[in-house]
Amino acid sequence: MLKIKKLSQPLNSPDHIVWYNSHVNRRERNILNQHASGVLWFTGLSAAGKSTIAHGVEKKIFSLGIRSYVLDGDNVRHGINSDLGFSREDRKENIRRIVEISKLLVDGGLIVLASFISPFKEDREYVRKCLSGDNFYEIYVKCSIQECQKRDPKGMYDKARKGIIKHYTGVSAPYEEPESPHLIIDTEKYDIADSIKLVLNYMDREGLLTLNKFYE
Amino acid sequence: MLKIKKLSQPLNSPDHIVWYNSHVNRRERNILNQHASGVLWFTGLSAAGKSTIAHGVEKKIFSLGIRSYVLDGDNVRHGINSDLGFSREDRKENIRRIVEISKLLVDGGLIVLASFISPFKEDREYVRKCLSGDNFYEIYVKCSIQECQKRDPKGMYDKARKGIIKHYTGVSAPYEEPESPHLIIDTEKYDIADSIKLVLNYMDREGLLTLNKFYE
Numbered sequence A, B: 001m002l003k004i005k006k007l008s009q010p011l012n013s014p015d016h017i018v019w020y021n022s023h024v025n026r027r028e029r030n031i032l033n034q035h036a037s038g039v040l041w042f043t044g045l046s047a048a049g050k051s052t053i054a055h056g057v058e059k060k061i062f063s064l065g066i067r068s069y070v071l072d073g074d075n076v077r078h079g080i081n082s083d084l085g086f087s088r089e090d091r092k093e094n095i096r097r098i099v100e101i102s103k104l105l106v107d108g109g110l111i112v113l114a115s116f117i118s119p120f121k122e123d124r125e126y127v128r129k130c131l132s133g134d135n136f137y138e139i140y141v142k143c144s145i146q147e148c149q150k151r152d153p154k155g156m157y158d159k160a161r162k163g164i165i166k167h168y169t170g171v172s173a174p175y176e177e178p179e180s181p182h183l184i185i186d187t188e189k190y191d192i193a194d195s196i197k198l199v200l201n202y203m204d205r206e207g208l209l210t211l212n213k214f215y216e
Helices: A026-033 A049-062 A073-080 A088-107 A123-128 A145-151 A156-161 A192-205 B026-033 B051-061 B075-079 B088-108 B120-129 B145-151 B155-160 B192-207
Strands: A038-043 A068-072 A111-115 A136-142 A183-186 B036-044 B067-070 B110-117 B137-144 B181-185
Touching: A026 A088, A026 B051, A038 A049, A038 A088, A038 A123, A049 A111, A049 A192, A068 A073, A068 A088, A068 A156, A073 A088, A073 A156, A073 B088, A088 A111, A088 A123, A088 B067, A088 B075, A088 B088, A088 B145, A136 B051, A145 A156, A183 A192, B026 B088, B036 B051, B036 B088, B036 B120, B051 B067, B051 B110, B051 B192, B067 B075, B067 B088, B075 B088, B075 B181, B088 B110, B088 B120, B120 B137, B137 B192, B145 B155, B181 B192
Parallel strands: A038 A111, A038 A136, A068 A111, A136 A183, B036 B110, B036 B137, B067 B110, B137 B181
Antiparallel strands: none
16 A cells, blocks of 8 residues: 655745755755655566556556656657667667766656666666666566567567667667566566556555655 | 645545546646746856856745756766767757756756856757747846956856866857846846845746646
């Protein structure tokens, strides 16, 4: 059962306002929002269900008054990283920028739901290291390549098999399985609704949906 | 007088939760937060007071329960744009990325307080065009180059005059004055406290501190 703990006094109360010289910080934003901020990093093959789960989690926690933001290919590759391709170097820069944006969003009080294939162990280790102070959790959305190819909602695997798309993860480029993710969601065992529940339960256990873990 | 208008029902009430297939959008986040999101873009010479005013505004509106985020050289040039220098091309890319980050933050429900010299008219026009759907306001923090050089809190003007720093705005690189900013704050006429008040009054008049303008 997910519960949002309320402070005894509303944040707008003057008693809570401390004026000093430093900037508004993350802790203060978390208290205003009444929830922690952090990063859930969803990794896995294309069509494994990463973005669907991330958006489902966002919808659910929003209904609990929790602020989050999904970062995925849609708003990153078409926005800030529109200048980047898929070479090894560009993939690294892609990840580096996503990490930096995540830091800003976490500092700004949001829970980042980052949904990226992020196939390379080296990149994921970089992410984990950079975000270690930011309530970072790696979630492996697990699904066999056979099943992903069967789902193939965008027809990308088909194009990759035909060689129309090159260096496609799982077909012509490697996906290095996470060795020690915080959570594994096997979407061949669980449907989307249950996968979302698993993430929510995990967030609840980790205290990400309240202020308990971090400030009390 | 700044007032935060409250909805008659709390957002956590099930009556407010509409489940459908699209993502959580900006409007919904604004309603949860009980305030609009948008961008105040502070432009002006180094030492004119941009960042001090931006942080002061943030502190003040935070005390009113309004979520904002300051983007400035500190968290951008040392973070996501740490790979960029000060060539014309890099300055353009710097601005492009800040615009894209601003879009994410506004979509995420925050008021962005962007504090950048942004000396070129062409760049500011690009910013204005890109953010035209995001409650964008250009604020010119005006101060004579003589006064900025006198203040010189980081000793940068001194170094620029000695040629140690090259292409420094106002000394060896141009600052193109804004022609039609939304607001001008002359920091030779107003001290910091009054400058902050001018911005707050402007935000209030524009309805940025409530939901009135945008959703009622």
